[in-house]
Amino acid sequence: MKAAVYHGDHSVTLDDVPDAVIARPTDAIVDIEYAGVCGSDLWTYRGQGADAPSRIGHEFVGTVREVGSQVSSVKAGDWVVVPFRYSDGECDYCRRGLETSCINGGFWGRESIDAGQGEAACVPQADGTLVKALPDGGRPDESLIPSLLTLTDVFTTGYHAAVCAHVKAGDTVTVVGDGAVGLCAIMAAKLLGAGRVINAGSSHEDRHRLARLFGADEVIEARGQEAVEMVGTLTSGSMSDVVLECVGSAQSFTTAIDMCAAGASLSYVGLPHGVEIDVKTLFYKNITITGGMSPAHHYIGSLLPAVLDGQIDPGMVYTQEYGLEDIARAYADMDQRRTIKPMIKVR
Ligand SMILES: [Zn+2]
Incomplete structure (x- = not known):
C-alpha cells in the first residue's frame, strides 16, 4: 500500500x-x-x-x-x-x-x-x-x-486548553497563536461561554478573517510586548481572565504570562520548545498554569x-x-x- x-x-x-x-x-x-x-x-x-x-x-x-x-x-x-x-x-x-x-x-x-x-x-x-x-x-x-x-x-487540543482553564460564562479569554490549534481554541472558548475572545499574533488578513469566523471578537496582529499592551488597552488595564497558549515557543509563553490578570489561568497546548517559566511572576499574580497533551x-x-x-x-x-x-x-x-x-x- x-x-x-x-x-x-x-x-x-x-x-x-x-x-x-x-x-x-x-x-x-x-x-x-x-x-x-x-x-x-x-x-x-x-x-x-x-x-x-x-x-x-x-x-x-x-x-x-x-x-x-x-x-x-x-x-x-x-x-x-x-x-x-x-x-x-x-x-x-x-x-x-x-x-x-x-x-x-x-x-x-x-x-x-x-x-x-x-x-x-x-x-x-x-x-x-x-x-x-x-x-x-x-x-x-x-x-x-x-x-x-x-x-x-486539532479541535480536541484547542478544547483541552479551554477545559483545563475552566473557561466560564463571561470570561475574557485571550488566545495566543494564529495556527489551527489557536483557531480551534477560540471556538472552544466560545462553546464554553466566554464573553469576549481576543486572538493575539494573527499575522495575515486571511487569518484575521478565519479568527473571526471561529468566534474571535478582537484580533491583534502584534506579538510580544506590543500585543501585551494592546490586551491591556482592550481590557482597560485589567488583562485577561484566561490565556490559551497555542504556539509553544519561548516568546509566546512569556507573552501569554504577561497577558494574565491576577488570579488568571494560563493553559498551554502548543508543544513546548525551549520554554522556561519565571515562576516568581506566577507567584505574585497567583497565576495557575494548566494544560498539556490533550x-x-x-x-x-x-x-x-x-x-x-x-x-x-x-x-x-x-x-x-x-x-x-x-x-x-x-x-x-x-x-x-x-x-x-x-x-x-x-x-
Ligand atoms: Zn489505558
Whole structure:
C-alpha cells in the first residue's frame, strides 16, 4: 500500500510500504478516507521530531475493513474517528479520562505501528481507540467529515486548553497563536461561554478573517510586548481572565504570562520548545498554569453531538484539500505558510 514517509529535513514522500495487517486479536484495520497534517508533523518535517525514515501522520478517519477476534465495539464497515494516540480504554488512566497516558497506548508511526497519512492503518487496542461517528456505525454526511476529522487532534487540543482553564460564562479569554490549534481554541472558548475572545499574533488578513469566523471578537496582529499592551488597552488595564497558549515557543509563553490578570489561568497546548517559566511572576499574580497533551479520545464522544447537529464547524480549519499523491506539496505549502492546514483526501 501507499503511505507518507518522513525521510529527513523537509522531505516527506509517498512510498510503497507493507500492507496493514491484523497482528494481534485486539487490532482493527481502518481504510483511511481523510487525513490531516498537524503542526506537530511540521516540527518533524523541519527535522525536530522523529528519526528518519519513519511513517508520519496521526489525524485520520475512515472505514473499518477488518477486526481481530477480540474486538467487540466496532465491526467491518463502521465509519470511525481515530484519536492521535491509541489507548486500551481499560487502565486507570483511561478510566480517568487521561487516555494520553494509557499504559498500553502509544503514538502512530513509532516502531512497527502504522501512521495516519496512508491508504490504511492497523489500529492497536481497537476497542479502546476507535470511536464511531454515528451510534450505528453508519457513514456521516460528507459535509461533516472535515469537522469530524478535527476531533482526532486539532479541535480536541484547542478544547483541552479551554477545559483545563475552566473557561466560564463571561470570561475574557485571550488566545495566543494564529495556527489551527489557536483557531480551534477560540471556538472552544466560545462553546464554553466566554464573553469576549481576543486572538493575539494573527499575522495575515486571511487569518484575521478565519479568527473571526471561529468566534474571535478582537484580533491583534502584534506579538510580544506590543500585543501585551494592546490586551491591556482592550481590557482597560485589567488583562485577561484566561490565556490559551497555542504556539509553544519561548516568546509566546512569556507573552501569554504577561497577558494574565491576577488570579488568571494560563493553559498551554502548543508543544513546548525551549520554554522556561519565571515562576516568581506566577507567584505574585497567583497565576495557575494548566494544560498539556490533550486526551483526544476522552473528548470525542461529548463533542460529536455538537458537530453532528452543526452547532460547531471546526472543519473550516482545513484550508486546502490535497490528494494523497500530493502529500509532499501539502507539507511544503504548510511549511511556507501558503495554507494553514492541509486535508488529505485518501480515497
Ligand atoms: Zn489505558
